[in-house]
Amino acid sequence: MKLLETMGDAIKQGRVPARIFNDPEVWELEKAKLFGKVWSFLGHESEIPQPGDYVTRYIADNNIILARDEHGQIKANLNLCRHRGNQICKAEMGNSSHFRCSYHGWVYKNSGELVGVPFLKEGYDGLLDRSKFGLVSIRVDSYEGLIFGTLDPSAPTLEEYLGGFQFYLDIYLKPGPNGVEVYGPPDRWAAETDWKICAENFSGDGYHTPVAHQFGFALGYFPSSGTTHNLGWAVHIPDKGHAIGLGHTPGLPPFVGYPDSLVEHMRQSLSEGQLELFSKTRTAVGTVFPNLSFLIQPFSPIPGEPGVRFCTMRLWHPTGAGKMEMYSWCLVPRDADPEYKERAYQAYTLSFGQAGTFEQDDFENWTNLTRQVGTSLGRTLEFPYQMGMDLTPLTDFPGPGVAVDRYVTENNFRNQWATWLNYVGAE
């Protein structure tokens, strides 16, 4: 694709073609070259705690059953009967030791093994080798409860893929020795929005907050003001695409919004460097390349009253060019008391999730943007991505990756789209 041949140089000069954010040709390439190669998020271990528990999820357009088998092992298999391709599991979640196809009745264990074929003797004369027709197995790996799958058997390990981003993921995943759990099943909704603009926004778009969420400032939700909003850090892992924005407000108490007991738990699960950085972090908004994002934010449902820190995890699941389906979870510390979990969840629903006041405005902007860049003139443009090009990376930053001393910057995005190009533009 011609566009991609010049995109590498454009990014180096701080420009990104508008067209990538809504283009059928780009989507075809993404399906094959990006989602066919990367580690894609499938689910959290707390969604399938017991043997037999399963959820169905996607990698690009491939529907996948993520199950805990009868031995407690996590297995991912394509939700497609090997006989004629029928969808064998039609629910989004449940518990089952076996899946039986409703077309000709082939039966699979939840681990994917084919164990039942009607008329094996009478129809197939006993000649069908069942061991060759198990469900298509998807390689899985996990980090701190996050289960990822890849369609590429030769992909690097998840550890290598994350490439040090674990240091930052821990702020979301390790608020204590027992980690986090999902509060409940995710909100799901569909939007005519390109997944990439969402993933970019959650890689640390501190720039949009004062305008896109201006109502929040008007209502008194934010402790940061115009003068301090640029304070914080933007960090990315070079060539991996992962990135995080860490907002800092001087004068806020360390670990603001967390109850003391949770801070004690954190001291047991995080390193000195992590504690130092996270104690100063107000907002942490990050993306695991390509499309899994997190946000942690102190929030008082009623502005001015004591608040909590809610944590949302979201998967921007692409369903076509400029089309996506959203999965949005609330993560809560497993060791927090039930009342704190409930309050954190209520803060999440009021601010994020499909009726969340902040989410509403993001999807308004992202949907309109997606439509505009798909137009005949819009698709010919380039956008400026030059913010922070001359910033010198910090040398004494406590975490890995390339860190700069600024919250409103585009360093993370240039790395994100250069990484994207490495996949999508590969021969």
Place this chain on the structure above:
Amino acid sequence: MSTDLAVVLGIQRFLAQECLALDEKRFRDWLAMFAEDGRYEVPVRVTREKDAEWDLSPKSKIFDDDKRTLEIRVRRLETDFAWAEQPPSRTRHHLSNILVDAAEAPGTYVVRANCLIYRSRGDHPTYDLVSAQRRDLIRASGDGYLFAHRWAAIDQSTVGSRNLSFFI
């Protein structure tokens, strides 16, 4: 349980007035229809097998509001910066199959209804349709009624709307 015809008609009128307040963007009038201890809940729906314990999550909710947080939502809509509703969506709440049954506490009623919401945004000819099952707890108050609990479950498990910047 049979209910007095005047009560049924009064509650039907109350529900129609609520639709009108929402669709005419009179959100303060709408808020005043909630009791001080009123709750507003929309659970997350999950597609599950027929024999599953639940398909409306007992924990996850799309809306999980009390009157104070509803007031925050209204206050947000009153700013000039609620971009999701700028310019405002045109919504039309259509109610049908309204059933009024006396609840246990005197002067309270369980009111079930089907609710179909049409939403048009901008100058695009496309629209959102949100179909929901409602079950409200309505309380007689003075010579009128108040919502003690709005419970609405959307029929889609993947909701076909970019956001829910309107009320169900």
